Amino acid sequence: MARPGHMAWLLLAGVLLQLAASAAGQQCLSATFQNGRTFLKCNPLPVLGASLHWTHHAENGTADVAFRAPQQSNGWVAWGINTRGTTMPGSSVFIASQDSSGAVSVLMTVLESTSPSLNNGSLSFDVLSPPSADYTNGVYTIFATIALPNNSTTQNTVWQAGPGNTGSVAQHSISGPNVQSMLRLDFLSGQSTGASNSRLHRRNIHGILNAVSWGILIPMGAMIARYLRVFEAADPAWFYLHITCQLSGYILGVAGWALGLKLGSESKGITYSAHRNIGIAIFCLATLQVFALLLRPDKKNKYRFYWNIYHHSVGYSAIVLAAVNIFKGLDILKPASGWKRSYIAILATLGGVALLLEAITWVIVLRRKKSDKSSSYGATNGNGRA
Ligand SMILES: *[C@@H]1O[C@H](CO)[C@@H](O)[C@H](O)[C@H]1NC(C)=O
Ligand SMILES: *[C@@H]1O[C@H](CO)[C@@H](O)[C@H](O)[C@H]1NC(C)=O
Ligand SMILES: *[C@@H]1O[C@H](CO)[C@@H](O)[C@H](O)[C@H]1NC(C)=O
Ligand SMILES: *[C@@H]1O[C@H](CO)[C@@H](O)[C@H](O)[C@H]1NC(C)=O
Numbered sequence: 001m002a003r004p005g006h007m008a009w010l011l012l013a014g015v016l017l018q019l020a021a022s023a024a025g026q027q028c029l030s031a032t033f034q035n036g037r038t039f040l041k042c043n044p045l046p047v048l049g050a051s052l053h054w055t056h057h058a059e060n061g062t063a064d065v066a067f068r069a070p071q072q073s074n075g076w077v078a079w080g081i082n083t084r085g086t087t088m089p090g091s092s093v094f095i096a097s098q099d100s101s102g103a104v105s106v107l108m109t110v111l112e113s114t115s116p117s118l119n120n121g122s123l124s125f126d127v128l129s130p131p132s133a134d135y136t137n138g139v140y141t142i143f144a145t146i147a148l149p150n151n152s153t154t155q156n157t158v159w160q161a162g163p164g165n166t167g168s169v170a171q172h173s174i175s176g177p178n179v180q181s182m183l184r185l186d187f188l189s190g191q192s193t194g195a196s197n198s199r200l201h202r203r204n205i206h207g208i209l210n211a212v213s214w215g216i217l218i219p220m221g222a223m224i225a226r227y228l229r230v231f232e233a234a235d236p237a238w239f240y241l242h243i244t245c246q247l248s249g250y251i252l253g254v255a256g257w258a259l260g261l262k263l264g265s266e267s268k269g270i271t272y273s274a275h276r277n278i279g280i281a282i283f284c285l286a287t288l289q290v291f292a293l294l295l296r297p298d299k300k301n302k303y304r305f306y307w308n309i310y311h312h313s314v315g316y317s318a319i320v321l322a323a324v325n326i327f328k329g330l331d332i333l334k335p336a337s338g339w340k341r342s343y344i345a346i347l348a349t350l351g352g353v354a355l356l357l358e359a360i361t362w363v364i365v366l367r368r369k370k371s372d373k374s375s376s377y378g379a380t381n382g383n384g385r386a
Pocket of ligand 1: 059060061151
């Protein structure tokens with residue numbers, strides 16, 4: 001009977017999950033605040049080490065909120081609600097920072113993707129008492145009492161932390177956790193869903209598609225063309241293998257590229273111009289290569305020599321640019337470091353195999369030249385290939 005065993009495992013897994021959840025919850029709930037303030041609910045936020053504590057007053061649609069996040073003393077932290085969407089631009093936020101004397105102040109502003117200046121003004125919801133903040137043991141806490149916009153218990157919340165020069169607010173990092181700090185939160189139940197999850201998921205798909213296509217399939221196709229061709233036995237086969245690799249790489253790559261453009265157009269506040277422009281350049285070069293296939297002159301044609309130069313230079317440029325752009329993408333996405341290491345290992349393997357094949361090719365080509373020469377001296381076994 002396997003059943004009781006399964007039940008025991010399920011129970012154990014359940015208990016462990018409960019323990020993990022309640023440990024995070026306990027840490028959250030055991031938090032203490034200045035002036036003996038207390039909050040009924042709290043959520044450990046998924047990134048930037050932040051947590052949100054609040055008491056919701058259902059009778060009048062207001063909430064007392066405390067946002068807590070670690071940061072260097074000359075940095076800043078922010079928390080807010082976006083009434084217009086799920087991203088950072090359009091959010092009404094409270095930003096806490098401190099001056100050189102250590103006095104902490106709170107600024108209220110509506111973030112616009114276009115205006116870099118932060119004016120202390122009113123938000124897109126009512127703030128019922130002046131917000132305040134403190135900084136102790138490397139942690140900022142912002143206190144605010146707000147009327148939940150539209151009297152709705154579910155809100156798109158955002159938070160952030162960044163560096164500064166004491167008293168000023170410098171731009172936060174625009175990659176990794178700093179662009180995942182968005183959550184749809186129900187102030188009544190405490191349940192939250194990641195507004196950024198589906199976006200993060202699509203960014204990962206974009207990364208994998210492009211790394212596999214431009215980063216692996218296309219360099220492999222180029223190696224097949226360069227190194228299999230010398231083996232006479234592989235003559236038409238190398239060509240079809242090359243075309244298969246390049247065309248499947250191109251199709252996957254264009255899908256990944258289009259997804260990248262879509263993600264870029266959705267990302268209102270942040271543009272990764274270098275990553276984007278290199279991506280567009282790679283697409284143009286690769287598309288040229290597809291056309292080159294159609295315009296390929298016959299082997300005997302005198303223009304074939306120039307076509308070869310063109311085909312090779314465009315192809316190698318695309319491959320080099322793709323490797324550069326994959327590293328740029330990895331720096332933006334900041335996945336677990338294993339991904340970067342895996343990609344470096346794949347590149348090194350491809351490079352090592354290419355070096356080895358390059359050496360073998362040279363040996364074969366030189367030998368063939370030698371035997372061609374000896375045959376031109378009138379040797380009778382000129383066609384004697386083993
Ligand atoms: C918000 O909704 C609650 C119940 O849903 C209601 O009692 C309260 O009056 C509303 N508050 C405002 C400001 O509309
Ligand atoms: C909302 O209700 C709470 C709890 O009853 C109360 O402390 C708070 O003053 C009320 N806020 C407003 C704006 O009426
Ligand atoms: C912003 O304005 C509020 C009052 O509207 C004030 O309490 C707060 O100190 C101001 N913050 C800064 C940083 O000037
Ligand atoms: C307020 O809520 C109503 C009904 O739930 C919705 O139709 C409306 O778009 C909301 N307004 C805002 C500004 O969110």
